Amino acid sequence: xxxxxxxxxxxxxxxxxxxxxxxxxxxxGE
Amino acid sequence: xxxxxxxxxxxxxxxxxxxxIGYLGWLGxxxxxxxxxxxxxxxxxxxxxxxxxxxxxxxxxxAIVGFGGVAGMFGMSLLWLTFLNIFVGIxxxxxxxxxxxxxxxxxxxxxxxxxLLGRRYQSKFVQIFSGLVIFLFMPLYAAAxxxxxxxxxxxxxxxxxxxxxxxxxxxxxxxxxxxxxxGVMYTDALQGSIMFVGMIVLLVFTxxxxxxVVEGHSQMVxxxxxxxxxxxxxxxxxxxxxxxxxxxxxxxxxxNPDAYNxxxxxxxxxxxxxxxxxxxxxxxxxxxMTVKSRRELNRAMLVGGVFILIMTxxxxxxxxxxxxxxxxxxxxxxxxxxxxxxxxxxxEWDWVIAKxxxxxxxxxxxxxxxxxxxxxxxxxxxxxxxHLDTSSDGNADTHLIFKGYGGAAxxxxxxEIEGLAKGGDPKTFIGREVVVHPRATxxxxxxxxxxxxxxxxxxxxxxxxxxxxxxxxxxGLLFLLTLLAAAMSTLSSQFHAVGTSIGRDVYEQVTGRHGxxxxxxxxxxxxxxxxxxxxxxxxxxxxxxxxxxxAIFFGLCASAFLPAFIGGLFFKRTTRTGAIAxxxxxxxxxxxxxxxxxxxxxxxxxxxxxxxxxxxxILADSPNWPVVDPILIALPLSILTVIIVSLMxxxxxxxxxxxxxxx
Numbered sequence: 001x002x003x004x005x006x007x008x009x010x011x012x013x014x015x016x017x018x019x020x021x022x023x024x025x026x027x028x029g030e
Numbered sequence: 031x032x033x034x035x036x037x038x039x040x041x042x043x044x045x046x047x048x049x050x051i052g053y054l055g056w057l058g059x060x061x062x063x064x065x066x067x068x069x070x071x072x073x074x075x076x077x078x079x080x081x082x083x084x085x086x087x088x089x090x091x092x093a094i095v096g097f098g099g100v101a102g103m104f105g106m107s108l109l110w111l112t113f114l115n116i117f118v119g120i121x122x123x124x125x126x127x128x129x130x131x132x133x134x135x136x137x138x139x140x141x142x143x144x145x146l147l148g149r150r151y152q153s154k155f156v157q158i159f160s161g162l163v164i165f166l167f168m169p170l171y172a173a174a175x176x177x178x179x180x181x182x183x184x185x186x187x188x189x190x191x192x193x194x195x196x197x198x199x200x201x202x203x204x205x206x207x208x209x210x211x212x213g214v215m216y217t218d219a220l221q222g223s224i225m226f227v228g229m230i231v232l233l234v235f236t237x238x239x240x241x242x243v244v245e246g247h248s249q250m251v252x253x254x255x256x257x258x259x260x261x262x263x264x265x266x267x268x269x270x271x272x273x274x275x276x277x278x279x280x281x282x283x284x285x286n287p288d289a290y291n292x293x294x295x296x297x298x299x300x301x302x303x304x305x306x307x308x309x310x311x312x313x314x315x316x317x318x319m320t321v322k323s324r325r326e327l328n329r330a331m332l333v334g335g336v337f338i339l340i341m342t343x344x345x346x347x348x349x350x351x352x353x354x355x356x357x358x359x360x361x362x363x364x365x366x367x368x369x370x371x372x373x374x375x376x377x378e379w380d381w382v383i384a385k386x387x388x389x390x391x392x393x394x395x396x397x398x399x400x401x402x403x404x405x406x407x408x409x410x411x412x413x414x415x416x417h418l419d420t421s422s423d424g425n426a427d428t429h430l431i432f433k434g435y436g437g438a439a440x441x442x443x444x445x446e447i448e449g450l451a452k453g454g455d456p457k458t459f460i461g462r463e464v465v466v467h468p469r470a471t472x473x474x475x476x477x478x479x480x481x482x483x484x485x486x487x488x489x490x491x492x493x494x495x496x497x498x499x500x501x502x503x504x505x506g507l508l509f510l511l512t513l514l515a516a517a518m519s520t521l522s523s524q525f526h527a528v529g530t531s532i533g534r535d536v537y538e539q540v541t542g543r544h545g546x547x548x549x550x551x552x553x554x555x556x557x558x559x560x561x562x563x564x565x566x567x568x569x570x571x572x573x574x575x576x577x578x579x580x581a582i583f584f585g586l587c588a589s590a591f592l593p594a595f596i597g598g599l600f601f602k603r604t605t606r607t608g609a610i611a612x613x614x615x616x617x618x619x620x621x622x623x624x625x626x627x628x629x630x631x632x633x634x635x636x637x638x639x640x641x642x643x644x645x646x647x648i649l650a651d652s653p654n655w656p657v658v659d660p661i662l663i664a665l666p667l668s669i670l671t672v673i674i675v676s677l678m679x680x681x682x683x684x685x686x687x688x689x690x691x692x693x
Contacts, residue, residue, distance in 0.1 A: 001251075001269060001270050001271075003107075003271045004105075004106045004107055004109065004269055004270060004271055007106070007107070007109035007110045007112070007113050008106070008109055010113040010117070011109055011112045011113045011116060011339055011343055012339070014113060014116040014117040014120075014121060014335065014339075015116050015335040015336050015338075015339040016335075017117075017121055017335070018116065018120050018121055018124075018331045018332070018334060018335025018336070019331075019332055019335060019336060021121070021125065021328070021331055022328055022329055022330070022331040022332030022335075023332065025325075025328035026325075026328065026329060027325065
């Protein structure tokens with residue numbers, strides 16, 4: 001059960017990571 | 031029959047949707063002036079359009095209906111695939127691969143994934159081989175999506191499957207051939223938005239239906255403790271991982287070699303096969319070459335991660351939770367047409383097919399049937415069935431298991447008819463309007479009647495049955511648009527990738543005639559579409575290989591392309607010979623494993639039986655190996671090959687490498 005909960009949390013965290021990374025680097029790279 | 035629920039409003043909405051898609055395709059055509067426009071959308075696409083296009087291309091009907099149905103069978107352990115889809119498919123892909131792919135694509139003036147590899151390694155062979163792999167295998171993957179989309183349209187609108195196939199493929203062909211990648215990406219953005227809204231609504235309504243988040247998941251945990259048809263392969267409930275281990279396990283009837291199979295299916299085939307394979311998908315990698323700078327990739331991530339979370343996360347969660355609905359909430363109202371499978375003799379029982387595999391019901395020693403009452407290629411559950419007419423057209427359209435017989439009684443549904451006492455005879459209700467509580471798991475509820483009169487549990491029907499039974503009627507229309515969008519956005523990119531591979535990567539490289547990329551690609555797209563349509567026309571029911579085509583194609587791309595792709599992007603020391611060797615090893619090992627070792631594909635292809643005297647795998651006597659996905663074997667071998675061969679051979683010239691890795 002723990003491993004399924006872990007997958008659930010990792011899904012949410014990785015989506016959050018994408019959002020945060022996108023915001024932090026919003027103007028970088030041009 | 032659902033066909034009758036599609037009225038004028040639904041038809042008008044779908045026609046408007048198709049017209050908007052047509053307009054966006056035309057807009058793409060108007061803005062296409064050069065080969066760069068046609069092949070990589072002019073390299074100036076808006077980051078949000080790029081992210082939605084990437085996501086909508088990635089997520090097809092296979093992900094929503096196919097894998098959503100698999101979650102209905104096996105539960106939330108599929109969320110590991112969602113995690114890999116987001117972390118590998120978006121974060122790793124955009125942060126680490128996207129930038130170098132975009133940059134090298136520009137420097138080498140590459141317009142397709144095979145062209146990028148070919149120019150990096152200065153090898154015609156690499157480009158042509160990659161182009162051929164895409165051209166030969168992607169139509170199979172496209173056919174899987176096309177069959178799913180057309181079967182759904184045919185059942186929704188009550189039209190002929192072949193008519194749906196013709197209309198659907200002509201419409202997609204029109205805007206892909208005319209509008210190029212700009213047309214594809216504009217339509218993808220709209221389709222991705224529709225998919226996003228559809229899945230959000232599906233999640234919210236599902237939690238309302240099952241009584242809230244905590245209540246729904248608590249019930250799912252409790253219900254998962256009951257005996258289940260998949261218990262023998264390691265199922266431990268929809269909220270738990272399957273049993274992990276390797277080898278046979280002692281059971282009451284002797285050693286059980288399949289006790290850990292489910293873990294290996296969920297992790298090796300579903301999670302790793304698709305989760306890692308995404309990195310080397312040609313139609314996705316080319317998206318990185320459509321933006322003008324690294325900044326656009328950073329901004330695209332804002333949409334990409336959330337989009338994939340909502341798509342696959344919702345499909346897998348709803349698939350799992352559908353068990354709570356089917357087991358505890360569902361009521362089926364209709365006229366009881368007949369009760370079948372009644373009797374004391376096995377020959378009188380109904381046998382509902384639960385698994386299909388060539389030779390599954392045959393004894394290896396003499397080829398006779400293990401169970402004489404069912405076909406040679408199936409495993410079935412003995413039961414008594416109720417057949418209801420729920421649409422008042424006189425035909426039985428809903429088939430439910432009333433009770434199971436023998437050892438199957440514990441794992442089969444025990445349907446209840448309102449007004450019938452426990453142990454009562456359901457035949458007394460024939461011809462009357464009844465209310466039935468199916469009390470079935472999602473898998474045992476998704477029963478279809480095949481053309482040959484047999485009944486079968488179909489994973490692919492779990493999500494459509496759930497939508498039809500549980501969701502409000504208006505959602506059927508939104509879900510129809512969601513599935514149309516999911517199928518069209520994936521198909522358009524598949525056709526575009528097939529067209530560019532046969533046109534630019536194979537034809538131009540083989541003949542040496544350059545400079546007519548748009549015309550040649552258009553012909554290539556047409557050839558790709560015709561191929562996919564022929565496969566779909568010949569296999570209207572899908573067939574096992576078609577059903578597995580998504581995982582097969584993702585795994586094949588990972589093993590054949592990924593080491594050469596990553597080696598080419600990050601390591602100057604990776605050589606042409608190393609790349610060629612790894613592509614051949616990855617492709618060959620995957621092909622060998624699918625044809626001779628992995629039971630599900632090998633038995634469907636049928637070659638292994640000829641070599642082994644009827645066995646479904648050359649490792650049929652070894653536990654677990656026959657369900658291990660080729661990616662676990664082929665990808666490590668392919669990586670080893672690229673490293674060892676590159677170290678033994680000479681790298682490209684310094685001038686060429688300076689051009690590739692130009693800062």
